[in-house]
Amino acid sequence: MKIFKNTSIIFLFCFFISINHYGQTISANSNGYFADALRYSQRSLSGSSRVQGMGGVGVATGADISSININPAGLGLIRKGEMSITGSIGSAASNSVYFGNNNSDMRLFAGIPNFGIIFSGAKDDLQEGDFRGGSFGISFSKINNFQSQVNLDGLNPNNSINDYFAQQGEVIGQTSLDRQSENFSSSTGFNNLTGAAYYSKLIDVAYRINTNQQGNIIDTTFLPHIWSTYSLFNLQQSEIIKIKNGMYQWDFSYGANYKDKIYFGIGLGLTRINYRRSNEFQETPTQAGRYDGLNLFSSYTARGGGVNLKGGIIFRPNDAVRIGINFTTPTYLSINENLSGDFTSTVNGEKLTVPLLNSNAFTMMSPMRVSPGIAFFLGKRGMISGEFEVVNYASARLFNSPGNNFYKGDNQTISNIYQTTANIKLGAEFRYEMLRFRAGYAFYGDPYSNGKVTPFATTTGMDRSTNAFTLGFGVRNSDMYFDAALIIYPNVISYYQVYDKVNENIINANGTIIPLVTPGPAPIAEIKNNLTTLNFTIGTYFGQ
Numbered sequence: 001m002k003i004f005k006n007t008s009i010i011f012l013f014c015f016f017i018s019i020n021h022y023g024q025t026i027s028a029n030s031n032g033y034f035a036d037a038l039r040y041s042q043r044s045l046s047g048s049s050r051v052q053g054m055g056g057v058g059v060a061t062g063a064d065i066s067s068i069n070i071n072p073a074g075l076g077l078i079r080k081g082e083m084s085i086t087g088s089i090g091s092a093a094s095n096s097v098y099f100g101n102n103n104s105d106m107r108l109f110a111g112i113p114n115f116g117i118i119f120s121g122a123k124d125d126l127q128e129g130d131f132r133g134g135s136f137g138i139s140f141s142k143i144n145n146f147q148s149q150v151n152l153d154g155l156n157p158n159n160s161i162n163d164y165f166a167q168q169g170e171v172i173g174q175t176s177l178d179r180q181s182e183n184f185s186s187s188t189g190f191n192n193l194t195g196a197a198y199y200s201k202l203i204d205v206a207y208r209i210n211t212n213q214q215g216n217i218i219d220t221t222f223l224p225h226i227w228s229t230y231s232l233f234n235l236q237q238s239e240i241i242k243i244k245n246g247m248y249q250w251d252f253s254y255g256a257n258y259k260d261k262i263y264f265g266i267g268l269g270l271t272r273i274n275y276r277r278s279n280e281f282q283e284t285p286t287q288a289g290r291y292d293g294l295n296l297f298s299s300y301t302a303r304g305g306g307v308n309l310k311g312g313i314i315f316r317p318n319d320a321v322r323i324g325i326n327f328t329t330p331t332y333l334s335i336n337e338n339l340s341g342d343f344t345s346t347v348n349g350e351k352l353t354v355p356l357l358n359s360n361a362f363t364m365m366s367p368m369r370v371s372p373g374i375a376f377f378l379g380k381r382g383m384i385s386g387e388f389e390v391v392n393y394a395s396a397r398l399f400n401s402p403g404n405n406f407y408k409g410d411n412q413t414i415s416n417i418y419q420t421t422a423n424i425k426l427g428a429e430f431r432y433e434m435l436r437f438r439a440g441y442a443f444y445g446d447p448y449s450n451g452k453v454t455p456f457a458t459t460t461g462m463d464r465s466t467n468a469f470t471l472g473f474g475v476r477n478s479d480m481y482f483d484a485a486l487i488i489y490p491n492v493i494s495y496y497q498v499y500d501k502v503n504e505n506i507i508n509a510n511g512t513i514i515p516l517v518t519p520g521p522a523p524i525a526e527i528k529n530n531l532t533t534l535n536f537t538i539g540t541y542f543g544q
Contacts, residue, residue, distance in 0.1 A: 025416040029409025033362065036302075037396040037414055038447060039146075040247065040273060040333060041366040045442060045468055045487055046141045048114055049086055049537035053472015053485035054427025055440020057385040059373035060324035062263065062314050065116045065539065068137035068253045071312035071326040071371070072265025075135040075255025079122045084481075084539030086114040091532050092147040096496075098237075098525040099154030107149040107242065113142035113535065120543050122257065134256030134265075144247035146275055150496065150527055153238040158520030160235050161283055161294070164499040165197040166517050174205050189340075189355035193296070196343040196354050202294070233518060235293075239281040239498060245274040253310075263314040271306040271331055281498070290348050298341030298356060306333035306366075320377050324387075328369040330395075336361045362407070363399045367392050373425075382430040389425075393418035393447040421445030427470075436483070438472030466492050480540045489531040498523045 045056040047066030058066050062074025065084050093106040116139030123133040169177060172194055180195040190196040197203050249272070255265030277300045284293040312326035341356040373387025394415050398407035427440035444466040466489060474483035504519040 025413070027409035027412040027416070030413045031406065031410055033364075033398050033407060033410040034413040034417070036335075036362075037364055037366075037398060037410070038393060038418065039275075040144075040335070040364065041391070041393055041396050042444075042447070043143050043247075043369075044145045044489075045470070046114065046143045048084060048539075049472060049483035049485040049535040050429075050436070050438070050474060052487055052535055053438035053440060053470050053474075053483065054385065054429055055425045055442045055468070055470050057373065057375070057387055057425045057427035057440065059312070059326050059371045059387045060314060060322045060375040061373075061383065061385050062255075062322065062324070065118060065137065065139060066114070066141075067255065067265075068116055068118070068139040068267065069141045069143075069249065069251045069269070071314065071324055072137075072251075072253035072255045072267040072310060073263045073312040073314040073324060073326070075118065075137055075253060075265050076132075076257040076263030076314070078118055078120050078135040078137075078255070080541045081118055081120045081543035082539060082541050083117040084115065084537050085112065086535055086537040087111075088113045088142075088533050088535045090147065090534065092149055093530045093532075094148065094150045095528045096150055096152040096525045098152040099156060099523070101154040103151045103153050105149045105151035105240075107147070109147050109244070111142070112140075114537070115140050130259050132257035132260060134254060136254045137251075139251050139253075141249050141251065142246050143249050143271070145531065145533075146243050146246045147531065148241070148243040148529060150241040150525075150529075151238075152241075152496070152498075152525040152527075153236075154525075155286070156235050156237050156523050157233055158523070159233060159502050159518040160291075161237075161281075161499055162197060162202045162291070163502040163517040163520070165194045166203045167500075167502050167505070168194040169198060169203050169205075170505070184354070186355060189357035190343070191356070191358040193343065193356070196356065197345075199354060200294075200343065200345045200352050201347055202291070202345055234286045236284045236286060237282070237498065237523065239279060241496070242278045244276040248272045248274070251310075261316055263316070265312050267310045269308045269310060269328070269331070271308065271333065273302060273304045273306075273333065273335060275302040276300070292346035292349070294343070294345040296341065296343055298339055300337065300339045302335055302337040304333055304335030306331045308332070322375045322377070323372075324374070325370070325372040328371075330368050331366040332363070333366065334361070334363045365397045365399070367395045380431060382428065382436075384426075384428040386424070386426045389423040390420065391423065391447075392420040394420065394449070417449055418447050419449035421447055429472075434475050434477055436472070436474035436476060438470075438474070438485070440470040440472070442468040442470070444468075464493070478541070480538070483535075483537040483539075485535045485537075487533045487535070489529075492529040492531070494527045494529065496525045496527055498525070 045052050051058045051066040058070035063077040067074025089110045091108050096103050118135050118137040120135045121133045177198045181199045250270040251267050253267030257263055279298050281296040308329050308331040310328040314322055314324040316322045337360050339358045342353050344353040369391050371389040375383055375385035377383040396414050398410050400407055422445055424443045430437045446464040448464055469488050472485040501522040502517050502519050505516040
């Protein structure tokens with residue numbers, strides 16, 4: 001198994017960072033997978049257009065095809081068979097600030113985020129018995145949306161990415177770097193950027209001879225460093241980051257009805273991950289020299305599957321009130337990730353391209369979710385509903401094969417930096433004859449335990465909670481229905497760290513101090529994302 005998250009690839013090709021990377025909360029043994037654990041534990045609004053138009057509420061309302069995924073107890077309220085399909089179009093827009101320079105970008109996407117079918121076994125009103133039958137449903141839902149596109153560009157006055165490679169080279173060691181260069185072949189490529197930089201002559205080794213008091217040589221220390229004739233500051237840096245697809249889930253659920261008062265249900269969820277990201281980073285010196293720049297391109301994919309169980313109850317004390325709760329077990333996920341790319345550099349006018357290849361497989365467990373809610377019905381005029389979801393992100397865990405502690409640092413980091421949050425959803429539906437008008441709001445709490453504490457020791461803070469605003473419209477009759485929903489996630493703030501800070505490193509050779517790298521802070525871009533989707537659902541009833 002090749003591991004690449006603990007190499008320099010992590011900073012260029014892995015994730016948006018919104019934590020204090022230099023604080024004591026990040027374990028020294030962490031390999032960056034704490035970010036994956038959060039990504040695959042979070043959820044976005046899902047379900048039919050009716051539910052999404054009401055801010056995603058559905059734990060207490062029931063009687064919707066989305067109950068298959070949200071709370072299977074809601075299937076107990078279904079009186080007819082039903083099937084529907086939902087289509088979606090959307091845009092992912094972003095604005096980045098990198099060394100004071102603003103850039104905007106956007107991508108469009110489309111898909112089918114939900115479809116399902118319900119088979120009703122509800123008893124007729126004339127049939128006797130406390131048990132009033134139930135319904136079985138199968139649905140497919142997009143439960144997390146990964147869509148994003150970011151373009152950042154600016155003049156870095158502090159240092160070069162090669163300074164970071166040199167710093168990493170000291171950690172990796174000359175022996176390992178030499179071995180990587182000797183074993184390099186175009187069919188296997190490099191599994192880390194530092195090895196590629198060393199092979200491409202972007203970093204070299206200096207040496208310090210260590211002697212004892214008598215002047216005898218004890219050993220020689222090799223220290224990777226930047227070629228002294230390179231231009232190490234005022235470099236134009238740019239990067240384009242494209243992220244696609246999402247997390248999906250097949251649900252198989254059953255809900256039953258007892259005395260038209262208590263509804264209960266259970267369900268099985270089969271989760272699927274399809275995460276795709278491409279990055280293109282470019283660095284160009286503003287001054288002529290031996291180093292003419294580099295271009296890094298990568299394509300990263302993570303695919304996997306998992307399973308969870310859910311169970312729920314809805315209590316209806318009267319026709320005007322419904323109280324519900326749903327429990328979803330932790331989701332056990334198995335994920336395979338692959339990275340390929342090219343590392344192209346130009347030194348002394350000669351261009352050299354070497355491939356990057358890496359792969360890994362890991363397993364993880366996302367947190368349990370508990371969702372209580374309440375709904376108030378206004379007769380035939382509509383209803384209002386509210387619910388909150390409790391998620392302890394600090395309970396997510398990554399797993400190893402026996403005797404392997406590779407993820408120990410990541411699990412410690414997960415416990416340190418994440419917290420329990422309450423995700424709140426509010427929604428309303430108003431009815432006028434065949435027409436339905438809906439509105440909703442969803443709030444997803446900050447998963448980081450530091451709350452609004454600044455992520456990079458700057459003077460400004462960052463609230464990492466997310467808001468969603470929704471509007472919906474529908475037309476219904478006894479046979480068919482059509483629903484539409486507009487969902488907007490405005491100004492979702494994140495920070496992207498291109499590479500880590502560079503610490504000062506010098507040697508003293510014959511009384512002359514030689515700097516090995518140009519120290520400086522990590523280059524960081526502030527990102528504001530705006531995600532907008534428009535969903536359309538068409539459905540029909542069948543059976544009784």
